Amino acid sequence: MKPTPLIELERLRVEFGGSAGRRVRAVRDVDLTIYEGETLGLVGESGCGKSTLGRATVRVTEPTGGTIRYRGADITTMRGTLFRSTRADLQMVFQDPFGSLNPRRKIADIVAEPLLRARGFSAAAAREVVDELLDQVGLGREAGARRPHEFSGGQRQRIGIARALAPSPKFVVADEPVSALDVSIQAQVINLLADLIRDRGLTMLFISHDLGVVRHIADRIAVMYLGQIIEIASRDDFFAGPAHPYGEALLSSVPTLSAAPARERIELTGELPDPADPPAGCTFHTRCRYAVERCHTEAPSLRTVAEGRQVRCHLPLIPREGPA
Amino acid sequence: MSSEVLLEIRGLTVEFDVPAGRLPAVAGVDLSLRSGEILALVGESGSGKSALSMSLVGLNRGPRAHIGGEVVFGGRDLVAADENELRSVRGKDIAVVFQDALAALNPTQRVGDQVAEMIRTHRKVPKRQARDRAVELLGEVGIANPAQAARAYPHQLSGGMRQRVMIAIGLANDPAVLIADEPTTALDVTIQSQVLRLLKRLQADHGTAIVLITHDLGVVAEVADRVAVMYAGRIVESGTRDEVLFHPQHPYTMGLLSSVPRVDGPPVARLPAIAGSPLTGVARPPGCAFAPRCAFAHPTCGDAIPPLTQRYGGPAHLDRCVLDRSREALEVTP
Numbered sequence: 001m002k003p004t005p006l007i008e009l010e011r012l013r014v015e016f017g018g019s020a021g022r023r024v025r026a027v028r029d030v031d032l033t034i035y036e037g038e039t040l041g042l043v044g045e046s047g048c049g050k051s052t053l054g055r056a057t058v059r060v061t062e063p064t065g066g067t068i069r070y071r072g073a074d075i076t077t078m079r080g081t082l083f084r085s086t087r088a089d090l091q092m093v094f095q096d097p098f099g100s101l102n103p104r105r106k107i108a109d110i111v112a113e114p115l116l117r118a119r120g121f122s123a124a125a126a127r128e129v130v131d132e133l134l135d136q137v138g139l140g141r142e143a144g145a146r147r148p149h150e151f152s153g154g155q156r157q158r159i160g161i162a163r164a165l166a167p168s169p170k171f172v173v174a175d176e177p178v179s180a181l182d183v184s185i186q187a188q189v190i191n192l193l194a195d196l197i198r199d200r201g202l203t204m205l206f207i208s209h210d211l212g213v214v215r216h217i218a219d220r221i222a223v224m225y226l227g228q229i230i231e232i233a234s235r236d237d238f239f240a241g242p243a244h245p246y247g248e249a250l251l252s253s254v255p256t257l258s259a260a261p262a263r264e265r266i267e268l269t270g271e272l273p274d275p276a277d278p279p280a281g282c283t284f285h286t287r288c289r290y291a292v293e294r295c296h297t298e299a300p301s302l303r304t305v306a307e308g309r310q311v312r313c314h315l316p317l318i319p320r321e322g323p324a
Numbered sequence: 325m326s327s328e329v330l331l332e333i334r335g336l337t338v339e340f341d342v343p344a345g346r347l348p349a350v351a352g353v354d355l356s357l358r359s360g361e362i363l364a365l366v367g368e369s370g371s372g373k374s375a376l377s378m379s380l381v382g383l384n385r386g387p388r389a390h391i392g393g394e395v396v397f398g399g400r401d402l403v404a405a406d407e408n409e410l411r412s413v414r415g416k417d418i419a420v421v422f423q424d425a426l427a428a429l430n431p432t433q434r435v436g437d438q439v440a441e442m443i444r445t446h447r448k449v450p451k452r453q454a455r456d457r458a459v460e461l462l463g464e465v466g467i468a469n470p471a472q473a474a475r476a477y478p479h480q481l482s483g484g485m486r487q488r489v490m491i492a493i494g495l496a497n498d499p500a501v502l503i504a505d506e507p508t509t510a511l512d513v514t515i516q517s518q519v520l521r522l523l524k525r526l527q528a529d530h531g532t533a534i535v536l537i538t539h540d541l542g543v544v545a546e547v548a549d550r551v552a553v554m555y556a557g558r559i560v561e562s563g564t565r566d567e568v569l570f571h572p573q574h575p576y577t578m579g580l581l582s583s584v585p586r587v588d589g590p591p592v593a594r595l596p597a598i599a600g601s602p603l604t605g606v607a608r609p610p611g612c613a614f615a616p617r618c619a620f621a622h623p624t625c626g627d628a629i630p631p632l633t634q635r636y637g638g639p640a641h642l643d644r645c646v647l648d649r650s651r652e653a654l655e656v657t658p
Contacts, residue, residue: 187585190585
């Protein structure tokens, strides 16, 4: 069966006004398709633009340019009641379970809000959905009468997930949803998300800096560097051997829990360049160990190098055969 | 490796007065740090790992803190030492590097001057000489253009650079012990790997003993020689890196290790998570603190706190569990 695109981004751009008139292009003309039912893992280091891209995809942050299509319809500038009902299909789970819940409201009201506002549910009908959801995320419906401060970080993240799922969205952007949690709690929330994705047939953009977490939950991986997507691959292809030198360095930097002597680490020299003033040519050439003359002057485009595999590099690393 | 004990912790307790009563952050810890080793202190939030490390140099003293037990360093008990005595030890013999370098650095002072100041606090050297040494130190911690970086203010540097500056300040007086509290948690992995390499180099070149406080088991595997796992204020397992990480005996250590989503090895369908959440309140169960979450607990686990003892592994591989089963038996059960 051919996968159906759910979200299509075309030349999506987000710019922020920097100091002294310097405009920071946080997201630089991103083309990306997210297919129905898949979980796409978006990875990269701080400042690469992955959160901004996630927020712009559901217009929590308004894009400066480009197009967002949801089920084929252009929603980039959609307004009014039409957008309100569309927006209910597109939800977000945030990283900070402490900052994203109104401390004065009861959990049941927090979770019911998108149902009442965007889906036009009656209070009684919403109540029923909320009870079911609180059970489903493992808090129990009794939690509805309590307030955010009575819950631990992991529990608050479950509340955030329940709120995002209340209007039965088709697409969820989860921005570092488990990064603030302890390891043992993190595993619980990852399992919960995996169950919900399966049971509800959710399509998800899962943003994380943690490659272990992403490997666990994503079907495909997209890697960002300085506002651009530099590699897209299936989960197994990426972890068997990234095709972009940056992906390779990123993966080799992750400390592994292995008794074997440390693997070869590819140490990236230097710092992330200023996003307001990215290098000419390939934006990664300043830290790339394979860079040649051409990389300094000519910007590579994101091109297909194998089935389902795209890379923005003049000299892509030949993917190894089979699992590593 | 030398096995001379540098720092000896005996029966350390740290309690804080909180609205709900008295919080037992550290509930009796015995631990020794040997010269030249990297000892990782592992645990989740509220396990007491930071409270333990801060109390080594008296950084969490205050009207609401009650610290008991002994921390013996160079023949002195640092728990009993007065603030003057502690000041002469802190930054000179024992240095601390915090997670949040931006908060720990003075925003209004150039970073080179902050390194130089730490040198001059403990040694009578001319300003000029301290400043030159500061630039040298910034170079040693891997800052590319140390003379230029020395003139920068903290906000002008990246997170990785600031963490290096913190380490440079820590090293200013060539301390015997460096306490690094989550030194790479705020950093990206590519920068983290640079900082971890730096810690290993310090250990090799200067013979610095390092107490590394972290929640990241991958980081532990990467750099630690010995590991102590904390849960609810107590050490529940300790031993060499290989013993604790690759032949764990305590159900908590096992659970923690299997909860980590890994980038290597075969992908697993479902993470074997530990049920429930860590103890954070003032109330503690009478027996094993992990029993309420333990997949292997039986009724007697709630009777008394198990002692930290050698059971199946090497002579220094200790854990705090009474389950009379081999590790293999524990692994197949749930």
